[in-house]
Amino acid sequence: MTLKKRARIVNTANTQAVALSQDQCNCACENANIQ
């Protein structure tokens, strides 16, 4: 197997069991749409 084929990168956005907006409701304050 080549070096390239073994190289792997993952990030938060593509390693979610469910979408971020669904797994937290984080309700003490409103920060769903912080900008």
Next chain:
Amino acid sequence: MNLDVFSVPKKYAESHSGVIDGCLYLYNPLSLKGLALLNQEAQVFYDYIDNTRNLSTILKLAKEQDPNITQQDVIEVFESFLESDIIYFDQPKAPKDTFISKPTQLGVWMHITNQCNLRCKYCYVNKTSEVMSKEVAETATKNIFRDAKRHGFKHITFKFSGGEALLELSTILFVTDLAKKLAKETGLEVEFVVLSNGVLITEEVAKTLKENGIRASISLDGTEKYHDAQRVFANGSGSFKFAINGIENLLAQKVPFNVSVTITNKNAENLPELTKYLLDKDIPFAFNFYRENPYVTEDLYGEDEKLVEYVKKAYEVIYNNVPKNSLLAGILDRINFVHPHRHTCGVGNSYIVVRHDGTMVSCQMTLEQPIGDVFHGDLVATMENECFIEPKGLTVEGKTPCNTCMWRYICCGGCPLLTKEHKGVYTANSPYCAVYKELIPEVLKLEAKRLLVYGINK
């Protein structure tokens, strides 16, 4: 972007990195992708970057390690780096590239009652028997939809609060029914969350929440002794057993919910044990630091060092039992790593708070400071124009020393009310600044562990 052999990859200057089990993790605070984790082979490519070498030079270096590697291979690896926002080619990602220019999600805090069956030590509500009438609820809901639509919002989240909101379940159901109807008429999306102490969540209530699509957020501040030290009935007895019963009913009926933990000097030491309990039950949770208010009679602030010590111990528990879902929102007070932003919360921009009597306030922590009401004028305009924060339109870039901090777009200076209380101005950093700075790298390490378990090693 089309890469070729002459493209020169560059690393971001303001990036946080660390190593876990031989893998490199990188966090670019301006990324929409969260944390990135590279295995050792990917690191070989990343380490070739010196901000001057082009991909042709990097290909030559890579061939020394692996003679079979091709130009296309190298381009694909660097495309994946670019996709994870850990490198750039021409221009680095700028703050303006990731901020939402105009919010599309409106949060609505419906303070439907001053009544509560508990007398928690840190509560900011002056308990009275007052409740929101159906007339006020109807006018508020209709006018919120009218003005949300007018101002281009696409999505409304109703949060029912009190007091104990479930004491007024019929009002909650009245609003959710009406809001669903209005959502259909206006084309807006809507969702609902009830904030509750859990005591009134019987099997029947849990079923009702499930049937009506209402999520829940339950306050739980510790295992029995610690929860009962700060969340008590009017007669002083603890509410733990009742709150747990409510949680069990939510679990049984599969109502989506999370647990909200308020950390004071009374329960901080219990945080690791509580964390283990929640992880074992696979319940999502959020850690919130105590904020003072006029109704608190005892000192609930602890020393920063103690707070950091116990939160770190709780993080250790998470590290050893890492959950599937991202931890980047919710386990460090108001810090949110998920999306770069310039305001700590939605106050003045995307957050309407309606009191039981129909008056509006900027934040649920300022219930005694009316800014208008739901019967008159444009509610979104009232929210924007009457917001208490000074100067108007203040962002983290207007706060010192926040404006030069690498974490400014995930922290934004913390709760503005708390800062004003402690520093006298809104343009300063949070009194929790040192705590945040100490703990932010720890949260990123936890996310790295999660990516290791559920990403790289999967």
